[in-house]
Amino acid sequence: MLDNIDLVVLKITNRCNLNCQYCYEHEGKRPLGQDMSQKLFRKTVDLILMTTKKHSVNLLFHGGEPTLLSLDWFRDSVNYVHKKAEVIGKKISFSIQTNLIDISDDKLDFFLKERFSIGGSLDNPEWLDNSFRPK
Numbered sequence: 001m002l003d004n005i006d007l008v009v010l011k012i013t014n015r016c017n018l019n020c021q022y023c024y025e026h027e028g029k030r031p032l033g034q035d036m037s038q039k040l041f042r043k044t045v046d047l048i049l050m051t052t053k054k055h056s057v058n059l060l061f062h063g064g065e066p067t068l069l070s071l072d073w074f075r076d077s078v079n080y081v082h083k084k085a086e087v088i089g090k091k092i093s094f095s096i097q098t099n100l101i102d103i104s105d106d107k108l109d110f111f112l113k114e115r116f117s118i119g120g121s122l123d124n125p126e127w128l129d130n131s132f133r134p135k
Helices: 038-051 071-088 105-113 126-132
Strands: 007-011 056-062 091-098 117-120
Touching (some): 007 038, 038 056, 071 105
């Protein structure tokens, strides 16, 4: 079943920097504030890369707000993936879905250097969205 995977959406955190009332993260049973450990990330990458028959795989970092994780977390993760992919002959690309609210220049530079595709969420007009956000 995993042999045809070419896109993996990795929910690396359920933390966010907005706290919107309409967000699906608040509907779940797990407590807010959890980040994916490097151990779980690596186990997931190992499983996917060793199982899929696809030559190219895209890893999409998602959340919550994934840019809340440290730059070191992303560096460690991407370096691990590059090393693993080289050994087994896979081509890996990276994507990230973010609200773009507080992304640091250092993280943005890293994402661009690593050729991440960056998806930014766009909300409704401020007058409508802010009616659901805390003041």
